[in-house]
Amino acid sequence: MTDHDTVGDGLAVYLYGVARGLDPAVLDGAAGVGGAPVRTVVRTGAAGTLTALVSTVRLDQYGEAALRENLEDLAWLEETARAHHDVVDRAAHAAPTAPVRIATIYRDDARVAQVLDEQGDRFALALDRVAGRAEWGVKAYAHREALEPAQAPEPAAPAAPEPRSGAGGAGTAYLRRRQDERRRRADAGRKVSEQAAAIHDGLAELAVAARHHPPQDPKLSGRDGVQILNAAYLLEDGDAEAFAQAARAAGERWPGIEVEVTGPWPPYSFIDTTDPAAETEGAGRAAEGAVR
Numbered sequence: 001m002t003d004h005d006t007v008g009d010g011l012a013v014y015l016y017g018v019a020r021g022l023d024p025a026v027l028d029g030a031a032g033v034g035g036a037p038v039r040t041v042v043r044t045g046a047a048g049t050l051t052a053l054v055s056t057v058r059l060d061q062y063g064e065a066a067l068r069e070n071l072e073d074l075a076w077l078e079e080t081a082r083a084h085h086d087v088v089d090r091a092a093h094a095a096p097t098a099p100v101r102i103a104t105i106y107r108d109d110a111r112v113a114q115v116l117d118e119q120g121d122r123f124a125l126a127l128d129r130v131a132g133r134a135e136w137g138v139k140a141y142a143h144r145e146a147l148e149p150a151q152a153p154e155p156a157a158p159a160a161p162e163p164r165s166g167a168g169g170a171g172t173a174y175l176r177r178r179q180d181e182r183r184r185r186a187d188a189g190r191k192v193s194e195q196a197a198a199i200h201d202g203l204a205e206l207a208v209a210a211r212h213h214p215p216q217d218p219k220l221s222g223r224d225g226v227q228i229l230n231a232a233y234l235l236e237d238g239d240a241e242a243f244a245q246a247a248r249a250a251g252e253r254w255p256g257i258e259v260e261v262t263g264p265w266p267p268y269s270f271i272d273t274t275d276p277a278a279e280t281e282g283a284g285r286a287a288e289g290a291v292r
Contacts, residue, residue: 013106014062016053016087017099017266018116020127024051026094033057033083041112047120052112053087053097057105067103085266092266096131098123099266126271133208135270136233136240136263138247139216140199141225142192143256195257196228199250206243207233211269225258232269240264 014033022040030038036055043050060066070076081102088099106112116123204210215227235243244261251259 010059011056012059012062013109013112014055014057015100015104015106015112016055016084017091017097018123018127019051019053019091019095019097020048020124022051022091022095022097026090027053027087030087030090031083032087033080034061035083038087041109041116043113043116043120045117045120047124050116050120050123051091051095052116053091054109054112062103062105071103088266092134096127097266098126098130098271099268130234130267130270132237133234133267134237134240134264135267136207136235136243136261137265138199138203138229138231138233139227139260139262140196140229140251141258141260142195142228143225143258192226192228192257195254199247199257199259200229200231202250203231203233203243203247206239206246207235209234209270213269228257232265234267234270235264 014036016032016038024040024042027038027040032038032055034055034057036057038053038055041052041054043052061070070080084099084102088097091097092099106115200210200212211232213230213232215230233243240263247259247261251257
């Protein structure tokens with residue numbers, strides 16, 4: 001886990017994240033993506049001692065062309081995302097850690113060291129933001145009883161049959177029933193959207209910050225029901241229990257709504273430390289979804 005000045009031909013450096021004040025011994029025996037050993041690149045400056053968590057990887061697996069193909073492979077994506085997360089999580093339990101997106105690749109350790117030097121202030125601000133805090137995820141699902149439209153009331157029996165001419169009466173009644181059904185389905189959709197917004201607003205009041213994410217791919221979630229909320233919340237370490245209780249209570253408030261709470265996670269959703277000069281970047285949120 002010592003600094004390497006260069007890597008060989010066909011190799012590159014994979015960056016997991018940057019920690020401040022990390023004891024390198026925390027990473028002893030850690031394996032990263034593809035089973036590669038995890039090591040460190042350390043720089044000390046005005047921002048303090050910053051430690052980049054890195055591995056040496058092969059470009060035939062993590063180069064730009066290879067990643068375009070591999071990131072379409074859900075099994076590869078999940079395995080890589082979990083390995084990435086395990087490294088970041090280990091560091092985050094020991095020191096403030098700013099994760100970067102998966103598949104952030106640099107040509108060598110010298111470039112990683114340059115990034116730490118040039119962006120030290122940026123990393124320091126990010127680490128200040130998350131010190132003593134963790135990310136918690138909340139997903140809400142609407143099941144059948146929440147999504148089914150309300151039953152239309154039974155029409156009152158007419159006092160006397162109304163005369164009809166031709167076949168227009170039956171056709172008009174059919175169209176009216178279809179319109180009513182569409183209207184009730186739209187009302188049910190609006191209702192669960194309002195419920196999701198109410199859940200989010202209540203939880204956001206308990207958090208330092210909150211972020212909405214796109215609905216998770218059902219292939220990754222493996223859950224029944226329609227996902228109506230996928231959000232992340234940044235919490236002070238002491239607020240987690242009250243937050244979890246509030247989330248559970250929100251799930252019990254409405255029939256057919258299920259709320260799932262996960263965490264604590266490293267603060268993936270609340271840090272933007274992406275270096276535009278990185279030679280290759282990965283799929284970010286999609287990859288995190290494979291873990292979370």
